[in-house]
Amino acid sequence: MASSPGPSPEPEPVPATAVPPQAAAYLARHPAPLAAADALIRDGEGRLLLVDPTYKPGWDLPGGMLDDEVPHEALEREVREELGLGTDRLRVGRLLAVDALPREAYGRSLLAFVYAAHADPAPGIGELALQSAEIRAAAWVAEDEALERLPERLRRRVTAALAAERGAHTAWLHDGHPAPADGRDRRAMLPAPAMAVAAVVTDQAGRVLVVRRTRRGSWDLPGGTAHAQETPEQAAVRALAGELGLVPPELGRLLAVDSVPARLPDRAAAVHVFHVGPLSPEQAAAVLRPDGGVTAAEWLTPREAAARLPHPAGQRLRHGVEALAAGSIAHLAGGEVRTGSPVGVSAERRTEEESVCALSMPELIAQRPKLLVGAAVICTDESGRVLVVEPAYGPGGRWQLPGGGIDSDVGETPRQAAAREAREELGLPLRIGPLLGTDWTTPGPDPSHTQGLARITYLYDGGVLDAETLAAVELPPAELSSWRLVAPEGLDEVFVPRIAGRVRCCLSARGSDGGAVDLVDGRPYCELGQQAHPVEGLT
Incomplete structure (x- = not known):
């Protein structure tokens, strides 16, 4: 600082593209606050780098006062001079805090900027070239201990900068205290992932x-x-x-x-x-x-x-x-x-957690395997041919039985679902007959195979339809494009093997007194033998 005031120096010439000379002269004489820039530097263990200045008590962050330069350039210069870390070793990151200190603090108003700075890899203390005239020592210090070492005013500022580091905002402070902000600003500055x-x-x-x-x-x-x-x-x-x-x-x-x-x-x-x-x-x-x-x-x-x-x-x-x-x-x-994820928990982990009652009921329900449940009707004409329908969506040439999913969330039963699907897909108020069979479809490696879930289908007798009833069939055009009648010996031409086997078994059950058949992938369970238990350890 000059010992006595003197005439203001003439401003240096500025390029014509910058500001007019009159404005440049005014800015050169205009009083301005002091400004400083400090760095928040962490090592791989999350510790903070502190320095012990020779010219004032207490530990400090690396950094210093601005000359006629922008803050991040001043910080790069100060860290290079104090610690010997050039821009090839240290990168100045985002602005964490701006602290406006009143003139009562240091005799002049001061703006203190705190930046995140990144050294990769973080240098050991022995690698630093300390500026002995200004820096007595440097140390990597755990966060809590670092705050304890800092003077009170700086501690407030650094605490706010650490909170900003964990959030998405820049802290705006008045002498280390949060500046007044309305509710919208506070919400915008909340830490968030x-x-x-x-x-x-x-x-x-x-x-x-x-x-x-x-x-x-x-x-x-x-x-x-x-x-x-x-x-x-x-x-x-x-x-x-x-x-x-x-x-x-x-x-x-x-x-x-x-x-x-x-x-x-x-x-x-x-x-x-x-x-x-x-x-x-x-x-x-x-x-x-x-x-x-x-x-x-x-x-x-x-x-x-x-x-x-x-x-x-x-x-x-x-x-x-x-x-x-x-x-x-x-x-x-x-x-x-x-734990509790509806997908991804292995069978081994689920079994272990269930065996020791480690799951709450909501977690247990979420983790248990899910399955799809559907109902279908098997209708024939007076010649024994099976009524099949062709979906209007997806690739053509696919045929299926009339039927669909059961709306269990509204209390619908399988029999009610079969009647509803027959009404919606065929336009016929069929009287649903006996249950002919249930077919458990195991999920395959292809996600398109029952969407990766097991499925159980209830198959009901839709009756023998005469010519007049068949003539009244009315398909929903957005869902089904056509229907036809297929002889039992031609089922393999329109269905994949498991569906063809399913229909044949149900037709056999319709003409017998043995009741409904228990099927797995279109085959009677009793015919599967050891294949019925593919999981090791089940009997």
């Missing part, structure tokens, strides 16, 4: 799309981080368009939610995993020409893709595919299945 999205993109062959990004070099699912004003669904649509040029006509359902714990200085994250697809061959081929932040994209089987992806992305994919097949959702934490 980062929101991210990932997509399980499938093609018509059941393959999954994986991408490799420029920034990290590792394989991942398509996706990204949600912006503050986006829902997860909006973020997923934006990420797919930006990474792959893919604008899905409709984002699929939510498959998994993964809560990722924070590891300082990162934030916790909530990852929503959505399904997209199946893509047409044209759409699938188009995404193999990525650009921007994606350097490669490949279509792989779900098993190959899960093996290609690092943890936890591989776990999200594996359990997301399980959820897609099961019609459910996976609840994950860091890629691992949470």
Whole structure:
């Protein structure tokens, strides 16, 4: 500071593109607060780097006063001078706090900036080149101990900066205390996990799309981080368009939610995993020409893709595919299945938890295997031919019995469902006869096979329909496109083997006094022998 005031120095010339000379002269003479910039630096163990200045009592953060420079440039200079860490070793990150100190604190108003700064790898204390005239010592210190070492005014500022580091805001302080803010501002500054999205993109062959990004070099699912004003669904649509040029006509359902714990200085994250697809061959081929932040994209089987992806992305994919097949959702934490998740808990783990009564009733219900329940009617004409219907959706040439799912949520029974389906699909008020059989369909490796779930179908006698009744059949055009009559010997031509076997067994039961037949995958249970218990240990 000058010993006595003197005439104001002439301002240095400024480029014509900056500010007019008159304004530049005014700014050069205008009183301004002091300014300082400090760095919050952590090592791999989450400890903070503190320095012990020679010119004042108490420990401090690395950093110092600004010259005629912007704050982050001043911080880079101060850390280089104090510790010998250049920009090749230290990167100044985001602004965590701005503290406005009144002139009563240091004789001049002061703006103190606190930045997150990242050294990778973090240097050992012996690697630092301390500026002996200003820095007596440096130390990596656990967070609680670091706060204890700092002077009170600085402790308040650093406490606020640490809270901002865990959140999504920059702390605005008055002498270390939060500046007044209305309710909207306070809500915006609340600590919150980062929101991210990932997509399980499938093609018509059941393959999954994986991408490799420029920034990290590792394989991942398509996706990204949600912006503050986006829902997860909006973020997923934006990420797919930006990474792959893919604008899905409709984002699929939510498959998994993964809560990722924070590891300082990162934030916790909530990852929503959505399904997209199946893509047409044209759409699938188009995404193999990525650009921007994606350097490669490949279509792989779900098993190959899960093996290609690092943890936890591989776990999200594996359990997301399980959820897609099961019609459910996976609840994950860091890629691992949470207790009570409807999908992903292994049979071994479930059995162990149930044996020691480790689950609450809601968790038990959520984890137990689910199945689909349906009802169908077997109607014939007077010649014994079976009435079958062709769905209007999906690929053509598929035939099935009239029937559908049971609306158990509204109290519908299997027999009531059979009557309703006959009325809706055939337009006939059939009188449902005896139960002819039940067929347990085991889930197969292909998710399209009963959607990855076991299914039990109740098969009822729909009666013998005369020509007048058949002429009154009226199909719902949005659901069924046609119907026909098939002789018993022609069932293999219209049905897959398990459905053809199911119908033949029920036709046999209709003409016998043995009652309903117990079927597994279209075959009588009594004929299966040891195949009835594929799980080792069951008898």
